[in-house]
Amino acid sequence: MASLGILLVVPVDAYLEAELDRRFNLFRLWESPPSRRREFLQANAPWIRAVVGSPNGCADAELIDQLPNLEIVANFGVGIDKVDLRRCRERGIRVVYTPDVVTDDTADLGIGLAIAALRRICDADRYTRAGSWNDGRIGLAVAKRAQGFGCPICYCSRSEKPNTNYKYYPSVLDLASNCHVLVAACPLTDETHHIINREVIEALGPKGVLVNIGRGSLVDEKELVSALLEGRLGAAGLDVFEHEPHVPEQLFGLENVVLVPHIGTNTVETTKAMSDLILDNLAAYMLNKPLLTPLF
Known part of the structure; x- marks a missing residue:
């Protein structure tokens, strides 16, 4: 599944990041200085087919428009307000998230x-x-x-x-x-x-x-x-x-x-379950199987 290029927008759970890096071709957006992110995306856009983010940052319209090969967005959390759903629907981009476990x-x-x-x-x-x-x-x-x-x-x-x-x-x-x-x-x-x-x-x-x-x-x-x-x-x-x-x-x-600092889902068990759900959704997409928790 390494052929699936994934853009990780913001730092997430360490386990999820490590598994994404192990299983896929991972690009970390936050490691590029803000002044050079457009250049970073232009250079790597041909390989990026998936975006993984969280309520701290995911897939807004500007980011989506810079990724012509984007096929799926995975949100690490239940809140999807940082995903431009209208633009995803227009482009036919699938969206998954992590409901219920939180x-x-x-x-x-x-x-x-x-x-x-x-x-x-x-x-x-x-x-x-x-x-x-x-x-x-x-x-x-x-x-x-x-x-x-x-x-x-x-x-x-x-x-x-x-x-x-x-x-x-x-x-x-x-x-x-x-x-x-x-x-x-x-x-x-x-x-x-x-x-x-x-x-x-x-x-x-x-x-x-x-x-x-x-x-x-x-x-x-x-x-x-x-x-x-x-x-x-x-x-x-x-x-x-x-x-x-x-x-x-x-x-x-x-x-x-x-x-308290946004810790509603911050337990070891829930964070692990959310990470596994993201990974299982991406694996299902690569294998052309039904997504586990699709928003659409």
Whole structure:
């Protein structure tokens, strides 16, 4: 399969990169200085038939247009907002990604961020490390809560989901008006860009908690920061940010915010499963077999 030339756009998991290098003819785009990347692509375009990227960078229209022999794009992640899907469809380029394998770990982090923000766990951790903690009999209360949260669940999506008893709201504004913790976990599209705006944040209110485990641009970050600073939003747990890796400095001094560096899928097991899924998709394409997880 070494005849398949693959352009790796950004650094990814070390295992995936090593396997791509071993199995295919690998070109690493980031090793070329930005000022010389057009020259690099022109020199190597005849051999490049596949692009592998991630939510940090994949296949935009400019890159696709510089690769006349491109046949397939593989995205290391479930978010495909860094792939120009319209241009891929126009060119007949196949697109694969890594759904499902990221679901459980990302959901776990969402719950963790919500609890950490609600109970100010990071603040409590700093308090304890400072030696300021006095003994308290809370073990039984923690154990009782661990038996089950017992929270009512409601949601918003493009359509009501079958086979669920969860309360459905047709709009995010309705959802925010009727919940205490709002978790953003949808894909980033033109439709969902800044779906969490000032109006939604106001509806969530000064006792509400916003958790974002989807994409940074689902949330109007300027409005989020001002709402937290002014006390119009109670707390936030954030795994993703609008201009990653930049995090608004105003958030650093707030005790009602939990910040983690986009680690929702960052476990050994999930990263390995995602890598293997990319490799299996590329192998299937080379052998003219059905793709495992095609977007189209």
